[in-house]
Amino acid sequence: MLPDFFFEDFVPGEVKTFGSHTVTEEEIVAFAREFDPQPMHLDAAAGAASILGGLAASGWHTCAIMMRLICDSFLLRTASMGSPGITENSWLAPVRPGDTLTLRRTVIEARTSKSRPEMGLVTFRFELVRPDKAAVINQVAIVMIERRNPGARLA
C-alpha cells in the first residue's frame, strides 16, 4: 500500500488540527494500574486529596493518548521510518475524565539528510487541546520520513 504522505508533504509553518478523544475514568484507572500506580491516578478520593485536585490521568497516559491520535490522524498513512526521540515534552494541565482532547500538529522544521538521501527529518510540535483552547501537553518530536523523490534538490 502506497502511503499518502511523504517527507515533501510536511511544510514548515503548517498548523493542523485533527481528531479527538474523550478520556474516561475507566481508561485512566486501567492505564495507571499498569504503568503509574500512584493512588491519585487510581481512586477518585485519593485524586481529590492530591496535588492534582481530582482524579487525573498519568502524564504518560496523556503521551500514549496523543500517540494514538498521531497514528490515526496521519502517521499510519505516512511513509514513516520511525522516531529517534522526543526533544521535549511538557505536561501543562491535569487531564480529567470527560476531557475531550484534540490533536494540534505544527510542522517546525523539515530537513533532508545528506548521509541518507532516501529520507528526511521532520520536527513536529504536537499538542492536545481542550475545548476551552487550553493545551494540556506540548511535545516536540522528530520523525524520519521517506522522501517521495529521494535526492531531489528542494526549492
Add this chain to the structure above:
Amino acid sequence: MAAPSAPAPVAEAREIGRLTFTAAEITRFAAAFDPQPAHLAGPHNAGAPVASGWHVVCAWMGFFVRSHEGAEAEALPGDHPAVISPVGVGFGLKDLKWLEPVPAGTRLVFFTQVEEARASGSRPGWQILRRCNSARTEAGQLVMSFTLSHLAPMVSAEISEP
C-alpha cells in the same frame, strides 16, 4: 509524622526493575496506543513485533513508581502526599532518545539517577527533582534514555529520594 526536611542527596544510578517484552505485551500496548505495523505481529515481521517506544517508557514509569512502595510510607497518614502520590507529578521531560529497537523477547533493565534535587520554593514539603533515566539490554547496551523533571513529596529527614 516527621517534619518536612532538606531535599534528598543526589544518588547514584539505581536499578528499578527488569522486564522481558513479549510479543503479546508488545501488540497489546500497540493495539491501544501505537498501532504502527512494526509494533503489531504479522507476516511483515514474521510475528516478531518491535515494542513501541512509548511502551518502553511507560514500563520504566511502572517500575519507578513500584520501587517507591516501601515500609516507610506505612506509618504516614492515608492522605499524606507521599502515600497518595509517592513519586509526585511531572513537569516534563527532555531528550527522550529511542536508540535501539526492542524486538519481542528482549529483556530490558531499567535505571534512574537523580541529577539535581532542591526544595520547592512554593510548596513546603515538596522537592523538585531532575533525574536521568534509562533502559539497557542485559548485555548493557543503552536502548532508551530521557531526563525527567518532577515535583515529589518529601517524607522525612531519613528518607532519601533515590
